[in-house]
Amino acid sequence: MGDSADRSDGDGFEDDLDPISREAVDWFMIRHADGAAGADDATFRRWLESDPRRRAAYADVERLWSGAADLPLVAARRRAARAKLTRRAFGKTALLVAAGGGGGWLAHRQHWLADHRTGAGERKSVALPDHSTVELSASTAMSIEFGASLRRVRLHYGEAFFSVARDEARGFDVEAAAGRIETREAAFNVDYIADDDVRVTVAERDAAVRLGAQRTLLGPGRRVAYGRRIDAVEDVDPAVETAWRDGRLVFVSQPLRRVIAALDRWRPGKLVLASAEIADRPVTLIVDVARSAAIVEALEDALPIRTVRLTHYLTLIFAA
Incomplete structure (x- = not known):
C-alpha cells in the first residue's frame, strides 16, 4: 500500500x-x-x-x-x-x-443484489426477455421484473440507454429515483446522477415521464430533468446526450x-x-x-x- x-x-x-x-x-x-x-x-x-x-x-x-x-x-x-x-x-x-x-457513492453499495451491474469504466449490453435491449453505462446498476402483465426495470443508479420492443399487451416502465418513465415502444436514455438529478432523453418514438401527479410526454430529441418536480422540456441532440455509447x-x-x-x-x-x-x-x-x-x-x-x-x-x- x-x-x-x-x-x-x-x-x-x-x-x-x-x-x-x-x-x-x-x-x-x-x-x-x-x-x-x-x-x-x-x-x-x-x-x-x-x-x-x-x-x-x-x-x-x-x-x-x-x-x-x-x-x-x-x-x-x-x-x-x-x-x-x-x-x-x-x-x-x-x-x-x-x-x-460520498453519500451517493456509498449508496451504490446498497445494490450488490442488482440483476446487472457495471463498475468504473465498464459498459454492458443486456438483452431482455421481450427482445428489448439495455446498454449500461459505467458505474450503473439495474434490476428487472417481467411478468405476464408487466415489464419493469429499476435503475438503481447510473446511466442506461433503453431500446424497447413493442408489446401490445404490456407497457414498459423504468423506475429511477422517485420518477418513472413509461412507454410501449421507444429508444431513450436515463441519466441518474442523484435522487434530485435525473435526466431522460428520448431518441426515437415517445415516452412519458411521471413524478407523483406530474406527467410529461417526450418525443424524439426532447429531454426533461426531474428531482422534486419535473422541469421544463428542452430540445437536445440525442447523439450528444448519448455520446457515452461511442x-x-x-x-x-x-x-x-x-x-x-x-x-x-x-x-x-x-x-x-x-x-x-x-x-x-x-x-x-x-x-x-x-x-x-x-x-x-x-x-x-x-x-x-x-x-x-x-x-x-x-x-x-x-x-x-
Missing part, C-alpha cells in the same frame, strides 16, 4: 497527511469500490491487525464517513481552502470533505458538480468538489473515456481549478 499523495501545483501539501491515515483512506476506498466485495480481504486484515494505530485510523475513517450527514461541512471546506494546514487539520478536513461528497462524454454548459459526478463513473476512486462556490460553474468539455486516467488533467485544462490527489482513490478539487 503506497503512501504518496500528489498535488497538481506541487507545494508540499502531500506531506501534511499522516501516512497511516493515508493508508486507512486508501483501504477504505478500495474496500468500498464497485466490485470489491471481499477483494484483498486477507491483505487488509494483516495490515489492520499489525498496528493498533492502523486499526484506530481505519475506525476514524469509517466513523467520519458514516456520520457525514452530521458533520460541519462548511467549516471543513473553509479549512480545506486555506493555503497551509497542520497535519492533523488537513487529514481531518480531507476526510470530512470526502464524507460530504466512448465520449460531451458536456455543454453543464454545472461542474454534475460533470464531476458523471466523470466519477469512468475512473476508479472518487473526485470530491471541495469548493462549493464553483459547484454551479458551467463547463463545456469533451472527454475520451478510453483515457480515463487523464480526466483530472482535462478538468484542469478547462477550468481555473487546482487538485489534490490525496490517495490513488481520492482527489479533491478546489477553486484556483
Whole structure:
C-alpha cells in the first residue's frame, strides 16, 4: 500500500497527511469500490491487525464517513481552502470533505443484489426477455421484473440507454429515483446522477415521464430533468446526450458538480468538489473515456481549478 499523495501545483501539501491515515483512506476506498466485495480481504486484515494505530485510523475513517450527514461541512471546506494546514487539520478536513461528497457513492453499495451491474469504466449490453435491449453505462446498476402483465426495470443508479420492443399487451416502465418513465415502444436514455438529478432523453418514438401527479410526454430529441418536480422540456441532440455509447462524454454548459459526478463513473476512486462556490460553474468539455486516467488533467485544462490527489482513490478539487 503506497503512501504518496500528489498535488497538481506541487507545494508540499502531500506531506501534511499522516501516512497511516493515508493508508486507512486508501483501504477504505478500495474496500468500498464497485466490485470489491471481499477483494484483498486477507491483505487488509494483516495490515489492520499489525498496528493498533492502523486499526484506530481505519475506525476514524469509517466513523467520519458514516456520520457525514452530521458533520460541519462548511467549516471543513473553509479549512480545506486555506493555503497551509497542520497535519492533523488537513487529514481531518480531507476526510470530512470526502464524507460530504460520498453519500451517493456509498449508496451504490446498497445494490450488490442488482440483476446487472457495471463498475468504473465498464459498459454492458443486456438483452431482455421481450427482445428489448439495455446498454449500461459505467458505474450503473439495474434490476428487472417481467411478468405476464408487466415489464419493469429499476435503475438503481447510473446511466442506461433503453431500446424497447413493442408489446401490445404490456407497457414498459423504468423506475429511477422517485420518477418513472413509461412507454410501449421507444429508444431513450436515463441519466441518474442523484435522487434530485435525473435526466431522460428520448431518441426515437415517445415516452412519458411521471413524478407523483406530474406527467410529461417526450418525443424524439426532447429531454426533461426531474428531482422534486419535473422541469421544463428542452430540445437536445440525442447523439450528444448519448455520446457515452461511442466512448465520449460531451458536456455543454453543464454545472461542474454534475460533470464531476458523471466523470466519477469512468475512473476508479472518487473526485470530491471541495469548493462549493464553483459547484454551479458551467463547463463545456469533451472527454475520451478510453483515457480515463487523464480526466483530472482535462478538468484542469478547462477550468481555473487546482487538485489534490490525496490517495490513488481520492482527489479533491478546489477553486484556483
